[in-house]
Amino acid sequence: MxxxxxxxxxxxxxxxxxxxxxxxxxxxxxxxxxxxxxxxxxxxxxxxxxxxxxxxxSRSAREISSPAEWSTVVEGTKVCVVLFYSPSNAASLEAIHILEHHSQGLEGRGTVLELAKVNVDEVKAIKSAYSITKLPTTMLFRNGKEVDKVSGDNIPRLTQLIEKVKQAVDSETTKKASGSANSWKGAALPRGYVDITDQVELNRSELLNFDTETGGVRALLSSEKPSALSGGKATAKDWVESDTDDQLLLFMPFQSMLKLHTLQITSLPPTDDDDDEAPMRPKTIKLFVNKSHNLGFDEAEDLQATQDIELSESDWNKEGTASIPLRYVRFQNIDSLVLFVVNGDGDSEKVRIDRLRLIGESGSARDMGKLEKVGDLPGE
Known part of the structure; x- marks a missing residue:
C-alpha cells in the first residue's frame, strides 16, 4: 500500500x-x-x-472482562478457545493477531465455537483461578471443561490448535446439517439457526391431559412427516389430542443449555369431519423457561409466562405449521421449556398438535456423562 x-x-x-x-x-x-x-x-x-x-x-475475538462474562462465554459454548494476554507482552500481541485472524468468518457459529481473550492485567481473578504464570497462555474448553493448554511463546502450536478446532467443528456442523436436511420440515428455518429439537430429554419429558389413544411426546418431537400429510385419511395416530378439555401441558428438559429463537407447531385437524367433537388447533399458548419440573394447570393459568402467544388462522401455512418468533433475549441459556396450551381456536373440547420443532442454538451439555462428540478435538 x-x-x-x-x-x-x-x-x-x-x-x-x-x-x-x-x-x-x-x-x-x-x-x-x-x-x-x-x-x-x-x-x-x-x-x-x-x-x-x-x-x-467482520468479527473479532470476544474480550472477556469479568468472571460473570467468563461463565457465560466458556460454559455456554460447546468449544471455546481462550487466550490469556497482557498488552505489555510482545508475544501476547503476536498471539492476539493469530486469534483475530482466525476469528474472521465465524459469524453464525453462535454457541458452537467461540474464540475469546482475557487481559490478565484487568481480570486478575480469572488469571488466579486458572494459575496463569506464562504469557501468552491459550486454553481449549469443551462444554466448560479444560481439555488442552498452550503456555508461553509457541505460535506454531497455537495456530495448529485453533485450525484443528475449526476443522473439527466445521466437520461436525456439516454432518448435522446433512442429517437435518433429511428430516421433515413444516416451515423454513430462520437464517442462521438450526433445528435443536433433538436436545429434548425424552425420558424426563412429561405431557399432561393427552388422550392416551393418540401419540405422546415422542410423536410430537418426531422428525418424520405427519401421517395426516401422507394423502388420504390418516390412520396412524402420530399426533397428540387433549383428553378432558382443550388444554395441554408439556414439560421439556434439555440435554444442554439452549438459545431458543423460534417455535414451530404443526396442527392438522381433519377438515372434512362434521363431528362437533373434532379436534381444533391451539390458539392461546403460554411458555415458561427454566422450570425443574412440570407445572399444574392452575399454577400455569396464574403464573406470568415468559411469553404469551395468540395464534390466528393466518399464522398457519399450507403444511399446517405456525412459525412463532420468540423474544430471543428471554430465551437465552435455558435448560427447560414448559408449553401450556390454554385453549383452542373453536368450540370443541379437544385440541390437536401433530409436530413440535425447537429452532435456535445449543450450548454446553448439562449432563457431563452424556457429552455429544464435537469432533476430533484434543481431550476426546
Missing amino acids: KARGMDLWQAWNLAEASTSVLSSPGFHSLILQLATPHHHKLPYSTTSPFLRVSIKM
Missing part, C-alpha cells in the same frame, strides 16, 4: 504511531493515526499532519 509514492511502512518508520480500537458486536474497527515529525518533509502535499487508515473486520 503506498501514499503518493511513499510506502506506508516508510511513513510508519518516520512517524510516532498511536492506535485506538473501537469495537461493536458486528465489527471490529482499527484506526491508525500516523503523526509525522515536523522536520521530515513528506513526498506529497497534505493539509493534515495525520495519515489516517481505517481497517474494518
Whole structure:
C-alpha cells in the first residue's frame, strides 16, 4: 500500500504511531493515526499532519472482562478457545493477531465455537483461578471443561490448535446439517439457526391431559412427516389430542443449555369431519423457561409466562405449521421449556398438535456423562 509514492511502512518508520480500537458486536474497527515529525518533509502535499487508515473486520475475538462474562462465554459454548494476554507482552500481541485472524468468518457459529481473550492485567481473578504464570497462555474448553493448554511463546502450536478446532467443528456442523436436511420440515428455518429439537430429554419429558389413544411426546418431537400429510385419511395416530378439555401441558428438559429463537407447531385437524367433537388447533399458548419440573394447570393459568402467544388462522401455512418468533433475549441459556396450551381456536373440547420443532442454538451439555462428540478435538 503506498501514499503518493511513499510506502506506508516508510511513513510508519518516520512517524510516532498511536492506535485506538473501537469495537461493536458486528465489527471490529482499527484506526491508525500516523503523526509525522515536523522536520521530515513528506513526498506529497497534505493539509493534515495525520495519515489516517481505517481497517474494518467482520468479527473479532470476544474480550472477556469479568468472571460473570467468563461463565457465560466458556460454559455456554460447546468449544471455546481462550487466550490469556497482557498488552505489555510482545508475544501476547503476536498471539492476539493469530486469534483475530482466525476469528474472521465465524459469524453464525453462535454457541458452537467461540474464540475469546482475557487481559490478565484487568481480570486478575480469572488469571488466579486458572494459575496463569506464562504469557501468552491459550486454553481449549469443551462444554466448560479444560481439555488442552498452550503456555508461553509457541505460535506454531497455537495456530495448529485453533485450525484443528475449526476443522473439527466445521466437520461436525456439516454432518448435522446433512442429517437435518433429511428430516421433515413444516416451515423454513430462520437464517442462521438450526433445528435443536433433538436436545429434548425424552425420558424426563412429561405431557399432561393427552388422550392416551393418540401419540405422546415422542410423536410430537418426531422428525418424520405427519401421517395426516401422507394423502388420504390418516390412520396412524402420530399426533397428540387433549383428553378432558382443550388444554395441554408439556414439560421439556434439555440435554444442554439452549438459545431458543423460534417455535414451530404443526396442527392438522381433519377438515372434512362434521363431528362437533373434532379436534381444533391451539390458539392461546403460554411458555415458561427454566422450570425443574412440570407445572399444574392452575399454577400455569396464574403464573406470568415468559411469553404469551395468540395464534390466528393466518399464522398457519399450507403444511399446517405456525412459525412463532420468540423474544430471543428471554430465551437465552435455558435448560427447560414448559408449553401450556390454554385453549383452542373453536368450540370443541379437544385440541390437536401433530409436530413440535425447537429452532435456535445449543450450548454446553448439562449432563457431563452424556457429552455429544464435537469432533476430533484434543481431550476426546
